[in-house]
Amino acid sequence: MAKEEFTVTPYEVKGRVDYVRLRELFGTQELDALLLERLRTMAGGELHPLLSRGIYYSHRDLGWTLDQYAKGNPFFLYSGRGPSGPLHTSHLVPFDLCRWLQEKFGVPMYIQITDDEKFWFRPHLTRAETRKWGMENLADILAVGFDPKNTHVFFDTRSIGAMYSLAVDVGKKIPYSTVKAVFGFPPSTNIGLVFYTALQTVPAFYPSWVSGRRTPCLIPCGIDQDPHFRVTRDIAEGLGYPKPALVHSQMLPGLLGERVMSTTGEQKDNALFLNDSPKEVERKLRKAFTGGRATVEEQRRLGATPEVCSVWAAWRSKFAKSEAEFTQITADCRSGALLCGDCKANLIDRVHGFLDDHAKRREQAMGWAESLIIERAPAGAGGSAPAP
Amino acid sequence: MAKEEFTVTPYEVKGRVDYVRLRELFGTQELDALLLERLRTMAGGELHPLLSRGIYYSHRDLGWTLDQYAKGNPFFLYSGRGPSGPLHTSHLVPFDLCRWLQEKFGVPMYIQITDDEKFWFRPHLTRAETRKWGMENLADILAVGFDPKNTHVFFDTRSIGAMYSLAVDVGKKIPYSTVKAVFGFPPSTNIGLVFYTALQTVPAFYPSWVSGRRTPCLIPCGIDQDPHFRVTRDIAEGLGYPKPALVHSQMLPGLLGERVMSTTGEQKDNALFLNDSPKEVERKLRKAFTGGRATVEEQRRLGATPEVCSVWAAWRSKFAKSEAEFTQITADCRSGALLCGDCKANLIDRVHGFLDDHAKRREQAMGWAESLIIERAPAGAGGSAPAP
Numbered sequence: 001m002a003k004e005e006f007t008v009t010p011y012e013v014k015g016r017v018d019y020v021r022l023r024e025l026f027g028t029q030e031l032d033a034l035l036l037e038r039l040r041t042m043a044g045g046e047l048h049p050l051l052s053r054g055i056y057y058s059h060r061d062l063g064w065t066l067d068q069y070a071k072g073n074p075f076f077l078y079s080g081r082g083p084s085g086p087l088h089t090s091h092l093v094p095f096d097l098c099r100w101l102q103e104k105f106g107v108p109m110y111i112q113i114t115d116d117e118k119f120w121f122r123p124h125l126t127r128a129e130t131r132k133w134g135m136e137n138l139a140d141i142l143a144v145g146f147d148p149k150n151t152h153v154f155f156d157t158r159s160i161g162a163m164y165s166l167a168v169d170v171g172k173k174i175p176y177s178t179v180k181a182v183f184g185f186p187p188s189t190n191i192g193l194v195f196y197t198a199l200q201t202v203p204a205f206y207p208s209w210v211s212g213r214r215t216p217c218l219i220p221c222g223i224d225q226d227p228h229f230r231v232t233r234d235i236a237e238g239l240g241y242p243k244p245a246l247v248h249s250q251m252l253p254g255l256l257g258e259r260v261m262s263t264t265g266e267q268k269d270n271a272l273f274l275n276d277s278p279k280e281v282e283r284k285l286r287k288a289f290t291g292g293r294a295t296v297e298e299q300r301r302l303g304a305t306p307e308v309c310s311v312w313a314a315w316r317s318k319f320a321k322s323e324a325e326f327t328q329i330t331a332d333c334r335s336g337a338l339l340c341g342d343c344k345a346n347l348i349d350r351v352h353g354f355l356d357d358h359a360k361r362r363e364q365a366m367g368w369a370e371s372l373i374i375e376r377a378p379a380g381a382g383g384s385a386p387a388p
Numbered sequence: 389m390a391k392e393e394f395t396v397t398p399y400e401v402k403g404r405v406d407y408v409r410l411r412e413l414f415g416t417q418e419l420d421a422l423l424l425e426r427l428r429t430m431a432g433g434e435l436h437p438l439l440s441r442g443i444y445y446s447h448r449d450l451g452w453t454l455d456q457y458a459k460g461n462p463f464f465l466y467s468g469r470g471p472s473g474p475l476h477t478s479h480l481v482p483f484d485l486c487r488w489l490q491e492k493f494g495v496p497m498y499i500q501i502t503d504d505e506k507f508w509f510r511p512h513l514t515r516a517e518t519r520k521w522g523m524e525n526l527a528d529i530l531a532v533g534f535d536p537k538n539t540h541v542f543f544d545t546r547s548i549g550a551m552y553s554l555a556v557d558v559g560k561k562i563p564y565s566t567v568k569a570v571f572g573f574p575p576s577t578n579i580g581l582v583f584y585t586a587l588q589t590v591p592a593f594y595p596s597w598v599s600g601r602r603t604p605c606l607i608p609c610g611i612d613q614d615p616h617f618r619v620t621r622d623i624a625e626g627l628g629y630p631k632p633a634l635v636h637s638q639m640l641p642g643l644l645g646e647r648v649m650s651t652t653g654e655q656k657d658n659a660l661f662l663n664d665s666p667k668e669v670e671r672k673l674r675k676a677f678t679g680g681r682a683t684v685e686e687q688r689r690l691g692a693t694p695e696v697c698s699v700w701a702a703w704r705s706k707f708a709k710s711e712a713e714f715t716q717i718t719a720d721c722r723s724g725a726l727l728c729g730d731c732k733a734n735l736i737d738r739v740h741g742f743l744d745d746h747a748k749r750r751e752q753a754m755g756w757a758e759s760l761i762i763e764r765a766p767a768g769a770g771g772s773a774p775a776p
Binding site for chain 2: 116119120127157160161164165168169171172173174175176177179180185187188189190191192194195197198375
């Protein structure tokens with residue numbers, strides 16, 4: 001990717017990303033109007049805002065997955081989180097879509113908490129921290145509204161007894177050279193991280209492995225995670241499992257502007273964390289980067305630019321409650337009718353309401369999160385899978 | 389090791405090994421007369437033939453381990469097996485010594501069955517095969533005479549729930565570059581095998597991790613396995629565990645002569661398998677390579693050369709029942725009093741008797757082998773270990 005002005009790997013995003021070009025580079029398909037309409041029809045006439053507003057914009061094999069569903073072979077959903085700190089609202093992008101898909105299609109959800117990976121990846125992170133953040137993050141994810149009767153959790157260090165047999169099969173199929181090329185790992189990379197992609201592959205095959213039936217998998221994820229699952233897709237058929245399908249989202253700009261990707265250390269103001277106090281939310285949004293003009297007079301006259309604005313991105317990805325509201329905000333921004341200060345005040349109210357509700361749902365989820373963690377594979381799992 | 393005429397790694401032994409030179413290259417200590425006498429005294433006046441006859445000839449930190457034992461901090465024993473086929477008598481070299489040490493020192497034994505590693509290492513081996521051979525090999529190992537009340541088994545794919553937490557800590561400490569340098573892995577090596585050395589390290593730390601007390605570990609192994617444990621020793625203190633001590637044996641020559649190392653495929657006649665029929669034993673030993681002369685007359689006159697003889701190696705490593713008998717066989721061989729045909733006939737009888745007894749002990753061991761497999765770490769394990 002040397003000639004591009006941006007770099008996107010699962011471990012690094014640099015530069016201003018041209019998403020169309022990135023889709024071409026990665027060789028994925030466009031999530032086009034035809035496919036979106038098909039989704040809308042199958043979902044009973046609705047489309048999730050993350051789909052209708054173009055945040056999910058790319059896919060692999062989504063059409064085939066819907067074909068299988070129509071033929072009576074429903075997919076399951078899989079997404080995950082590497083627990084290294086608190087979640088912010090952008091972390092919910094894959095889970096918001098999963099929750100909606102679970103509700104509309106009645107399918108199982110598998111959540112992976114990769115506490116091993118984060119420990120291996122971050123030099124100074126301890127096991128106690130990854131375990132603590134794993135449970136905290138899981139509660140936040142479940143609070144999105146998953147159906148506890150149809151949701152399962154791989155918490156890597158606690159679920160390894162169920163996962164390892166499949167990880168051993170997967171690990172044999174992936175040469176070091178592939179991992180090196182895909183992730184750009186230097187020789188100093190620890191052997192845990194080198195092995196890790198085998199574990200990230202396990203949930204994609206697990207329901208097929210357990211049932212002995214080829215079960216389609218659909219993975220909503222940021223497009224930066226695509227390389228992980230390209231490895232998974234490359235080995236799937238060789239192990240007798242269908243290739244997982246993917247729907248890819250763009251990465252959302254941070255509150256400090258889209259050139260700042262980090263949300264750690266001094267860049268904590270770049271995101272709204274799910275445990276931010278109302279005052280913190282207000283402070284962060286008041287200083288958030290917008291597409292506004294230098295003066296009120298100029299903005300009234302020329303309008304603002306929503307496409308570069310982090311506040312507009314928040315309305316777009318999560319906080320506008322209807323298409324009508326979102327269209328109105330966008331139009332008023334562009335025309336100059338809505339000033340940034342007012343727009344921010346509206347968003348602050350909306351975020352406060354959301355975080356209040358979220359905290360309540362999270363409290364409830366804490367009560368049953370433990371019970372969703374898979375600790376052992378069912379007896380007979382892997383029995384009818386093809387011998388690798 | 390380019391300048392030497394031999395190569396020794398855990399995955400390859402090539403050329404005629406100069407064991408003194410190998411010890412120097414690896415930087416291990418000589419298992420000298422002083423240390424052997426100390427062992428004899430502590431063991432109540434006896435020395436196992438594998439020690440007294442020089443098959444174990446090298447060590448790391450054995451003296452320190454005995455110091456700790458004398459101070460009331462006893463070691464535990466650890467050895468293992470990669471299950472890819474039936475065991476032969478030479479495979480018992482580490483386990484025979486472990487059994488004796490367990491008896492004389494009253495210490496726990498940990499056996500690791502690395503069914504994951506063998507699956508990763510051998511391209512055509514299936515999971516069903518490694519699992520089957522794992523249980524078969526385990527029964528053979530236990531039949532050596534371990535105390536079931538003081539013996540524990542890590543069967544990797546079944547024990548991973550107990551092992552993984554520690555493997556995660558270990559994996560973070562080992563860069564890929566180390567594994568590449570130590571094992572000489574090419575880039576096509578699968579990521580399972582790259583990660584595997586973390587799992588081979590786990591048993592060496594496990595009792596310390598479980599108890600929260602620095603527990604010395606003693607590993608009897610072929611000197612070709614030393615590089616694995618050099619990695620383990622390098623990271624031990626950084627994780628708060630003592631470096632495991634090692635006693636190293638020479639590799640025994642095969643029945644077809646010492647330049648043939650393999651015992652698979654067409655080289656099955658190179659070893660006495662524990663499930664060989666009496667006829668097979670006779671056939672293999674009759675054609676075994678010896679240090680005899682071209683004619684009987686010449687041998688009567690000049691004597692034979694025990695040092696190059698595979699039959700003498702079998703007496704030496706396992707089948708001579710006393711020092712007196714071994715000394716007699718060696719002297720009669722060298723003088724010409726004992727001809728190869730007679731010596732072989734004696735050994736055939738001895739091996740038949742051993743395999744009969746072994747089969748009975750194995751049958752018994754099959755009854756309790758399962759019960760020794762560690763499936764979960766005790767509650768609270770790792771609690772008092774230092775945070776990595």
